Structures are given as C-alpha cells and as structure tokens.
Amino acid sequence: MVEKEKIFEKLAKAIVAYDTDKALAAAKEAIEAKIDPLEAIQKGLAPGIKEVGDLFEKGEYALPFVMLSADAMEAATNYLKGYIPKDKIPAPLGTYVIGVVQGDIHDIGSKIVGTILESSGFKVYHIGRDIPVEKFIEEAEKVGADIIGASTLMTTTMIEQKFLVQEIEKRGLRRKYKVMIGGGPITASWCEEIGADAYAADAVSALEEAKRVMKSKNTTNTS
C-alpha cells in the first residue's frame, strides 16, 4: 500500500514538474507494481494536474508550464491506457467538442483545455479556430457531443459565444448540449448573461466545470 502511494506521488510530482520522461517512468513503475492503470490515472496524474491548476491560480505557474504539464499528462495517460484490458476501458466521462469562435485565431488556450480533458477521461474533438457557429453545431451533431466548448481571446469576438447559445436554442437543441465558454476576457457574468452553462478561468478549472456540467446533464436527463 505504501509502495502504491509512493508511485501515485511520483506520478503527481512528474506532472507538476512538467516532466514527460519522469511521468512515463513513474507510469511504467506503476504497471510493474501491478497497480490498476485506471487508479494510477485517477490517484496519481489527476491530483498532479489539479495542483498545476492551483499553482496557475496563484500566479506561480504560467501558460507554458500548464501546457507542458498537460503534455506530460497526455503521454502518461496514453501509456497507462494501453494496459487497461479492453473490456475494462471505462466509458468516456462525456464527449466534448471544442474550438475557437469565428473571427478569432488564438487557439493555445483551447488546445490546453482539450489535452487536459482528454487525459482526464473525456472524448475530445478539437475542431480548430475561426469556427462559425453552424460548424460548432454540425460537429457536435456528427460526433454526438455532450458539451460544446467555445473559446475566444478577444472582446470583439465574445459575441460569437452568445450567437452560439442562441443558434442552439433556435434549433431546439438546448436540452441536448451543454455549452461551456472560456478565454481571456470571459467572466462568470458574461456566462450568465448569454445563458451558457459554465465558464472556466483556466484549463484545470475547465476540467472541474466539465465534470460538474456532465453531472447536471445526467441528472436532468434521467429525471
């Protein structure tokens, strides 16, 4: 048991140290110690990325570190997933279509969010930048998405997020999709104003929000 805890800690530390090599080494160690790969992801890697989010919030970690940590997490997750027996692969937490709204081409943030969501159990489709509202919906329809994520870095294009919510409503799909918004100028009050389901200030809290949104989606759908 102690052995196991140590490996979890190593995994977490490697993520915080944005060190892909160390993360892979620790993942290998976990497999050799016959630790359930899924448990290694949930109890090792996940707390690691959570801490990265905390450090980001305190200003100690900036964008490059979050990006590198997300990359390290992706590498270790993929390695560990390879050892999960086919019949034990859990269903994705949800299907997430993410992209940057029309008029904007700044996509670093949305890419990091995508990586973290993917590594944490979501099925993620990153559909690119400068994406029209219709395309967001088309892609979501095509892959059977649960959540549509729309990102923007500029105040001039924030309005596109509103158009997205309106278009979804117009097409009568509002119960089918949850809408999450993010990006530099986005605030909770904008989220409320346009009637989106969730907003996150950074990539790690986007994961928390996505999980929360899925929970509420599942509850409403079963009730």
Add this chain to the structure above:
Amino acid sequence: MAQVEITFQPEGKRAKVESGCTILEAVKLLGVDLTIVCGGEGRCGKCKVIIEDQNCISSLSDIERKLLPGHLISAGYRLACFTGVYGPTTVRIPEESRTGKQRLQVEGIDTRVVPDPTVRKFFLKMTAPTMDDIRSDIDRLLEALASGFGLKAIRVSYNVIPFLPSLLRENNWKVTAVVWNGEKVIAVEGGDTVDRNFGYAIDIGTTKLAGYLLDLRKGKVMAVESLMNPQIPFGEDVITRITHAGKGKKEQGELQEAVVGGLNKMLERLLDKTGVKPEEVYETVAVGNTAMHHLFLNLCPKFLGLSPYPPVIKKGINVKARELGIKINQNGNVYVLPIIAGFVGADSVADVLATEIYKNDEPTLTIDVGTNTEIIMGNKEWMIGCSCASGPAFEGAHIKHGMRAATGAIERVRIDPVTQEVTYKTIDNAKPCGICGSAIVDVPGELLKAGIIDVRGIFNQALSTPRLRKSEGIWEFVIAWKDETAMGKDVVVTQKDLGEIQLAKAAIYTGVAILMKEAKITEADIEKVLIAGAFGFYIDPDSARIIGMYPEIPLSKVKAVGNSAGTGARMALVSRKARQTCNQISRDVKYVELANDPVFQSIYMNAYFLPNAELNKWPETCGLLKRLGRYPETLPPIIQS
C-alpha cells in the same frame, strides 16, 4: 467595514478603499495627480472629477452645488473632497484638474527634409477693373496666379468667393492666395502674408496624443503639446474601443468626437504659445495605429477586430478639416498617412519614414513598443512587418502597482545581485506611488541577477529576505517600503505581475523571431535595433535584452529613437516627397500574420522564460548569470514545434 474598488483614469490606478471614504482620501492614499488648493475643505472647487456612473457615490452636496456650474454637474462633475464612495466606482480626472503632467515623450529624432509643403502662398498684385478690362474678380485672381507663377487649371474653394470682392478692393488689389497641392485656392488674405504658413502634425497614440505646430516654409517645429487620449474612458486598449465603436453609428461618433476634441485642445494651446491664428494653419497630417486611424476618420472599425482583420482603407487619404471637425483653416486639408495592414498602421509607416530603414544596406529592426507592438525589419531591398499583442503591462495596466509614467512613478529599479538591496528612481524625484513601464522592464532582469527569481520567473521561496513574502496566498517582492511611499503602502511586484510582464515581452520576441525566420536571417545579420515609441525612449536597452524582449544583439547596435512616428508625421507635413515615400513604404512592407505561423506557439512559449528557454541563444546573458552564480542547475524545458 466593507471594501470597495475605486479606479482612477487616465492614470489607471486602482485600489480597495473603505466604503464611505471620500474620493479625496483615496486620491491621497494612491498618490493620484489631482489639484487640491484648499486642502479638501470645500472652498476652492479645484478638485473636480468626472464620475459617469454615479450609482455608488454620495448624493450631490450643497457645497458642490455652490461651487460647480450647472452644466458641469449635468456632465457628471463632482468635487473629490465632498464625494463619498460606497461601491465600485470609476473616477476620471479631467485635464484641468491635474497638476504634474504625465511624462509624454514627444520629441523624436530629427530627420532633415527639404521643405516642399503642399500648401504654398503666392503674393499677387492685380489691376482694378476698367471699361476695357471687365474680367470677373475670380478670373483676375486666377490669371494673376497663372501669369505670375505659372499655376494653371486652378480651382477655387466656394467659400473663398462670397467676400472676395471687398477683400480685393480693401487691399488695393494686393492679396495672398493660399494654394493647396498646386490645384486649389483654399484662402485669399489681404496684403502679403507669404511668410505666415503653418501646419499641424499629430500622432494619435492609443494612450496619448502628440501635436506639433510647424512653420511650413522653414520646416521647423514651433511648439509641441501632448495630451492623454480622451478616448481612454471608452477603453484602455484598441480592442475595447473597437468593440465600443462597433456597436453603432452613435458610439463610433462618440470616439471620433473624443479624439478630435483632444486634438483641438492641443491645437488651441499650440496657437496660444505661438500667437498663430487658427486660420493660418492650412494643413494637418495625422498618423496613428490602424485602430486610431479608423476612429479618427470615423471609419467603421468593427472588422478590424475580426480575423483576418481587414482595414477599411489602406491608401493615404485627404479629408477636409471641417468634415473631421479639426479647427484649422475652414478649407484646410487633413492628410492621414497610409497604413500597412490591420494592425500595422500609419504610425509604422511614419516610423519607417523617420528612421529611413528603407535606405540601409543591412537589415535594421525597429520595435515600437506599446500595447500593440509594431515591428518592422528590412533594408533597401526588402521590408517586412508584424504586430504583436504585447498587452498593456508596459503601460502599467494589469500590474498590481503599475501606473503610467507620471510624477511619483518608479521609473528605474536596480537590485544589488549580492546584497539583494533595492535602489530606485522616481519621476520628478517624488515619493513613489507606483511603478511605470521602464521600471517594469527592469524588474525581472534585476530579480534574476540577484537570484530572487529563477529563469522561469518564479520566486525563490526559500530565500530569506523581508522583501520577499506571501500576501493573500500570492508571493510578492517589495520594491519600496511603505514609509518611503506616497500612499503609505509598500510598492510590490507580485508573482502574477511577473507572469504578465513575461507574456508581454514574449509576444514581442515572438514577433522578432518570426520576422527573422521569414527573412531567413539571424540576429547576427541585424545591423541596428531601433527602439521607437515614447515609452521605448525610457527603456533601458540592457534590461530589455536580459529579459529577452529582443535577440541578443550587441548593445552598441541598439538605440532608442523616441517618438519616430511623430517625426514621420512632421516630415510628411512639410514635404510632398515624403508623402510619396509613405505610399511606397505602405506598398513595400510585407505584412506577416504571426498567429498563422506553425511555430508561433513554441517560440512564444519558449520566450516566456528569462531570457528564453533556448539559453544557448543568449551567450552573453548566460555568461553574466554564471559569473553571478545564477545560472540554472536544471535547464528550462524547450518546447518543440
């Protein structure tokens, strides 16, 4: 007591104060520049401030009613000493209520041009009509221009005509014709006024306006003025202003009127200083970034804010001053320089004109540092340019104790690499009340050399110095202790501030790196680095290089050139040839869209580090860090594309 946030514009200072405290108390706490004559007793009425949203402040007092004229009250004016704050409030300090002027660098390098103005004056002597010579007054005037000066096919502005007959006769048929561009008489004046020919050059910055009154015949600057851009209340950065103006005609007009109001105010002061009359100023030349250019010309700027950011017009444009509301001669012309692309504007064209990089054999790099940093690189054979969203950190925004370059701003910071003791200098040697751009550039390099932060820009938390501490969960370093400051509070730099500064400088470096890549050159090929812009003038080139704002090029090749955009505007005002050169520059500079480059992300992320994750490109800085014992044991990760 509850805390409420108060923001002062245009300095951009913010603070939490106790609910119920007066604006004057907050002004004193923050060291905001505001005239107070009577000491806050409600006698002088000098501490006028403008509060647009009056929801969270005390209601108008009798004293304010007595001291403030009705039209000011309805315009949102209040007295700082008699207004209590109960919720989040933005307070604007109007120009007339300020004491110390913000430091606005308006001088630029002087490039000599041979005066060849568009507006020329011709002294004409005509003969009175007789029975044998019954030509019309206008024909008489035009034929005098043709016979005396060879000027043919000249048109006459309509409003010159109505009172021409009496003018001609009162002056005994001796008048001076003012001809624009060899094609149109825009004014006729009695007697010989050939030696009074003036022009107004303006540089419209996002933050500040610079204005110059010139003698067009001599090409000489007679007076200089500057003013904060009155558009600031509509948003600090260009994107926010574009968003506001994009809402509709009314909003677009508000921004145009605001900037024209400021330009007219500067003009008025220039005229006061020189005794020139407004009708003697016949032309205005304006430069500015593309957003300022559009807003000044009242062009819909909405699509400038949307990818792929197309401008409405690229060519230089002539507009009647009266159509724009510029109060020079009623028939005067306003020429606005051409632009290069959506975010590389007329100011960049003026930069190139003034720095003459298009004449050089070897590549020159010009960096005009601002909220948007424009970079132009090239020589006589090629030029390329880009714009980087460096953000407002260097203007003092988004920095906890950041402020603009005004009295009391810390403008220079030095940290002893051994003792870690801090020394600083403030503008006007006043007590510090914040930290401005040039010192914001100093701080990361100084902290790095002293081992207080590492190359990631993260504080060394194990360090034991009282200056390094944690406040509300966030690490910060004290630059000035509270007993030294004007606001009785420590001036600090926080971990978040460092992140903002590093992202800003990384954006600039990324622009330079991508241009070098496009041009297939390396830093060794760059012959000269010119740091342009008012703010650039005060940056320590060494500090900027240690933090990796630009590649490690020998400092002997780096020069601050001041407001070269203003210089370019003046050159275009006095020389027709310079205007032709502007058109050439606008066509020749190839615009590079940074975000489209596949290596953008990796270059940008690597440039976040101090000076850069690719330390091998900074041999001199690495040598210095090694000598100081600050070279990192663990090398930073290099992000691959």
